[in-house]
Amino acid sequence: MQIDLVAVIVDEYDPAIEFFTGILGFDLVEDSPALTNDGRPKRWVVIRPPGAQTGILLARADGERQTAAVGDQAAGRVGFFLRVDDFDAAYQRMTMAGVTFVREPRTEPYGRVAVFLDIAGNRWDLLGALQAEGDKAGRQTH
Structure with a gap:
């Protein structure tokens, strides 16, 4: 058993990808189009430190509750x-x-x-x- 992913709620995908890959040196493992539960477009973005098994899902805030959690998870x-x-x-x-x-x-x-x-x-x-x-x-x- 292992933890595969942990979600981090972010304002926007691209600046978050740049921070984690460009500044922290993580690898971008996946950046794929996806849909929300109600059919709206989103992205499935996974980053991971080099060699690590556990990754981080960068999840763009969707709605007031998630927006309020950005930076205060x-x-x-x-x-x-x-x-x-x-x-x-x-x-x-x-x-x-x-x-x-x-x-x-x-x-x-x-x-x-x-x-x-x-x-x-x-x-x-x-x-x-x-x-x-x-x-x-x-x-x-x-």
Whole structure:
């Protein structure tokens, strides 16, 4: 058993695709025409971090209730967690690309973490492993 997809409600498809693929480096897995339950056109848009099995369905808000949920899917809490191999490089790349970080990087017992907002305004943890002592020393000398 596995979780296949998680939906993120967005205002529009194309800016969301650009954010997740162009800025975060996710892969666009599918972008197909589809229909709503009542027959209106929509798109089935799935993105996924490279190599990951679980993907994100980018769902354009449909109606007042869904529009109100854009950016607040986890009621103001961190609701999504992105683990990266090189925390410092990812943080710097995302900062340079204009990603909004609402909490600066800090070190916790489980690793490095900083909180950022996606294009819709949802909070994410950017997570990375703790640096080994040898890595810290090596980076300081270069």
